[in-house]
Amino acid sequence: MNAENELVTVVSDAVENSAADDASSKKEKFKFNLFGRKDGQKEKTRKPKKRYHIRTQLLWGFGLFTVIILALLWIFQIALLNPFYKLIKKSEVRHTMSEVVESLDDDDYIEELMDLCRDRNLEIMLTDEYGSKIVSIVNGRSDFFDMLGSDMACKIYSKVSNSGGEEIFTLDGKNPHGIYGTQSDESFVYIKLCSNSAGESRMIVLTAELTPVDATRNTLEILLLAISVVMILMSVVLAVVLSRGISRPIESINESAKKLAGGDYETEFREFGSKETCELADTLNFTRKELGKVESLRRELIANVSHDLRTPLTMIKGYSEVMRDIPGENTPQNVQVIIDETERLTGLVNDMLDISKLETGNMKIDPSLMNLTQSIKAILHRYDKLSDYRFTFDYDEEIWVVADELKISQVVYNLVNNALTYTGDDKSISIKQERRGDRVRVSVTDTGEGIEQDKIQNIWDRYYKVDKAHKRAQKGTGLGLSIVKKILDLHGGAYGVVSTLGVGSTFWFELNVAENNE
Numbered sequence: 432m433n434a435e436n437e438l439v440t441v442v443s444d445a446v447e448n449s450a451a452d453d454a455s456s457k458k459e460k461f462k463f464n465l466f467g468r469k470d471g472q473k474e475k476t477r478k479p480k481k482r483y484h485i486r487t488q489l490l491w492g493f494g495l496f497t498v499i500i501l502a503l504l505w506i507f508q509i510a511l512l513n514p515f516y517k518l519i520k521k522s523e524v525r526h527t528m529s530e531v532v533e534s535l536d537d538d539d540y541i542e543e544l545m546d547l548c549r550d551r552n553l554e555i556m557l558t559d560e561y562g563s564k565i566v567s568i569v570n571g572r573s574d575f576f577d578m579l580g581s582d583m584a585c586k587i588y589s590k591v592s593n594s595g596g597e598e599i600f601t602l603d604g605k606n607p608h609g610i611y612g613t614q615s616d617e618s619f620v621y622i623k624l625c626s627n628s629a630g631e632s633r634m635i636v637l638t639a640e641l642t643p644v645d646a647t648r649n650t651l652e653i654l655l656l657a658i659s660v661v662m663i664l665m666s667v668v669l670a671v672v673l674s675r676g677i678s679r680p681i682e683s684i685n686e687s688a689k690k691l692a693g694g695d696y697e698t699e700f701r702e703f704g705s706k707e708t709c710e711l712a713d714t715l716n717f718t719r720k721e722l723g724k725v726e727s728l729r730r731e732l733i734a735n736v737s738h739d740l741r742t743p744l745t746m747i748k749g750y751s752e753v754m755r756d757i758p759g760e761n762t763p764q765n766v767q768v769i770i771d772e773t774e775r776l777t778g779l780v781n782d783m784l785d786i787s788k789l790e791t792g793n794m795k796i797d798p799s800l801m802n803l804t805q806s807i808k809a810i811l812h813r814y815d816k817l818s819d820y821r822f823t824f825d826y827d828e829e830i831w832v833v834a835d836e837l838k839i840s841q842v843v844y845n846l847v848n849n850a851l852t853y854t855g856d857d858k859s860i861s862i863k864q865e866r867r868g869d870r871v872r873v874s875v876t877d878t879g880e881g882i883e884q885d886k887i888q889n890i891w892d893r894y895y896k897v898d899k900a901h902k903r904a905q906k907g908t909g910l911g912l913s914i915v916k917k918i919l920d921l922h923g924g925a926y927g928v929v930s931t932l933g934v935g936s937t938f939w940f941e942l943n944v945a946e947n948n949e
């Protein structure tokens with residue numbers, strides 16, 4: 432076997448080995464842990480807080496609400512019924528008394544008093560200061576007024592007169608005047624002294640019967656008991672129905688989220704239930720898709736990077752070994768292969784470092800005034816050796832911008848390199864610089880196959896390659912345009928691409944032109 436054959440065997444063996452390793456690395460299943468924990472690594476132990484099911488919480492909530500409502504109903508309807516009734520009756524009696532006093536000077540005051548008594552179920556007696564009855568209007572119950580003779584009325588007059596001219600009491604027990612009610616029903620008695628317009632003193636005695644509320648209370652008690660039972664049942668049913676409605680979508684989302692956390696990016700978050708849970712499921716579906724994309728990009732990256740790194744390394748190793756072992760193989764051509772492969776490796780590693788620095792925000796730009804036109808010219812000058820390719824640079828004037836010269840050169844390099852890689856058989860690349868108001872646009876046009884419209888939005892993503900199988904695309908890392916994008920974002924510049932299938936692509940970017948005083 433001659434030296435050349437030996438070299439080919441060594442290199443092909445090494446490439447085969449690396450391909451086998453590649454395949455096994457592709458097969459490897461990468462688990463993605465949502466919480467960033469390594470498998471088996473547990474979260475720090477925190478004191479567990481007791482958590483309750485939505486169903487239990489709703490049951491407690493509804494139960495408490497029902498108990499409060501029932502307690503309020505019982506207190507107001509049953510316990511406070513009598514005191515409230517008396518309070519209302521008392522204020523009604525006071526109100527009527529003021530109407531009686533006002534009507535005393537009217538000519539037809541007796542009719543007015545009769546109307547009042549009939550409408551409000553009251554009894555009124557009017558006496559003079561000596562206790563002589565002037566008017567007595569009763570509604571069938573005359574006990575109190577009957578037993579109130581003129582002597583007693585006269586005594587009451589003087590007593591009330593001494594105690595401020597008015598008094599209100601009930602006839603259910605011993606009252607200040609020693610009068611006992613003979614009626615079985617409880618009554619309010621309101622006594623007021625006044626004088627009419629003629630200056631005659633008058634005593635108005637007003638009695639109002641207090642209807643016993645016991646019967647009403649008993650009825651209300653039975654009603655409230657029924658209401659209580661119905662409300663308790665309803666609250667349990669409502670709590671169960673509502674909690675099912677709320678917890679079922681959450682449980683389903685939780686199930687899917689667990690699957691997602693386990694690395695199943697196909698799991699679907701079902702959208703049902705309330706608006707919020709539907710929105711949550713929608714957001715999680717979006718997150719799932721994005722995570723899936725990241726995961727497949729990650730797998731691809733590892734596969735690509737291991738391939739991209741191994742191929743040049745294998746070549747370098749193979750050629751070096753051959754040059755060491757076989758006399759006469761230490762030729763400039765073989766050394767050039769090693770240099771080329773080393774450059775490829777350096778480019779790849781640099782791209783990866785750049786993108787990671789740009790993404791973590793560790794790369795800062797250092798803007799200064801620079802001559803963009805001269806910078807582009809200098810870059811193109813380096814392609815002079817590629818005599819097969821035809822470069823044209825079209826510009827009207829020299830333009831200055833405030834930017835990081837190194838980074839902007841990297842942008843131009845990446846765009847020109849892509850154009851070089853993808854341009855058509857005529858091997859022509861045209862670069863144009865044009866001023867648009869206070870902006871300058873640099874565009875790099877090739878005559879290649881162009882990019883499909885539905886792929887165009889993805890080409891700026893990291894590690895994205897339109898056609899991975901494409902021989903030319905295999906050279907790249909899929910990082911060039913994402914570096915361009917990041918650098919231009921840092922400069923506040925605009926960028927874009929216009930591409931027509933079969934005609935070619937124009938990648939462009941825009942920067943602010945530096946004014947003279949800048």
Ligand code: ADP
Binds near residue numbers: 854880908910936
């Ligand atoms: P790469 O290092 O693979 O070129 P880039 O980020 O620079 O990565 O480009 C991403 C993808 O965009 C490429 O893989 C290629 O499919 C597509 N692309 C970039 N520039 C061009 C171009 N001038 N013509 C056609 N396709 C292009």
